[in-house]
Amino acid sequence: MTVTIYHNPRCSKSRTTLELLKSKGIEPAVVEYLKTPPNASELEAILAKLDMEPRDLMRKGEAAYKEAGLDNPDLDRKALIAAMVENPILIERPIVLANNKAAIGRPPENVFQIL
Structure with missing residues (x-):
């Protein structure tokens, strides 16, 4: 395994x-x-295995979350995943x-x- x-x-x-x-x-x-972040397709696969939406995998208490305005409900899946790829500290x-x-x-x- x-x-x-x-x-x-x-x-x-x-x-x-x-x-x-x-x-x-x-x-x-x-x-x-943090050194080797997953790319967008890897994050998609992880989210599928977790049966979660991108925002559910995000650390909402991180300064980067607030600074990037990621609490905006209009942001789509692609934008949220891109934010996690760019700022992996946001990934739970x-x-x-x-x-x-x-x-x-x-x-x-x-x-x-x-x-």
């Missing part, structure tokens, strides 16, 4: 999720998404992909649902 984690090492939830995976003997591929974390599914590690134990 291939497991990938979109990880931010500065985030406690992301670190805890990674530790949980390793404690179960899983060595996931680690993507530090951590995201774990496994078994053609995805889960957000908030709380970290959520990822066990897809393993």
Whole structure:
């Protein structure tokens, strides 16, 4: 089984999720998404696996969210995804992909649902 984690090492939830995976003997591929952000098509695939809309995957408390006016309800899917590609700090974390599914590690134990 291939497991990938979109990880931010500065985030406690992301670190805890990674530790949980390793404690179960899983060595996931680690993507530090702030350094290597997903592109628009990768984000579309992640959103489909999460069964979420782009705004649901966004960290609305980030300064970049407010500064870019992303709370504007008129923004479409494409614009919101482009904003996450341009400012990956806006992407909720951590995201774990496994078994053609995805889960957000908030709380970290959520990822066990897809393993």
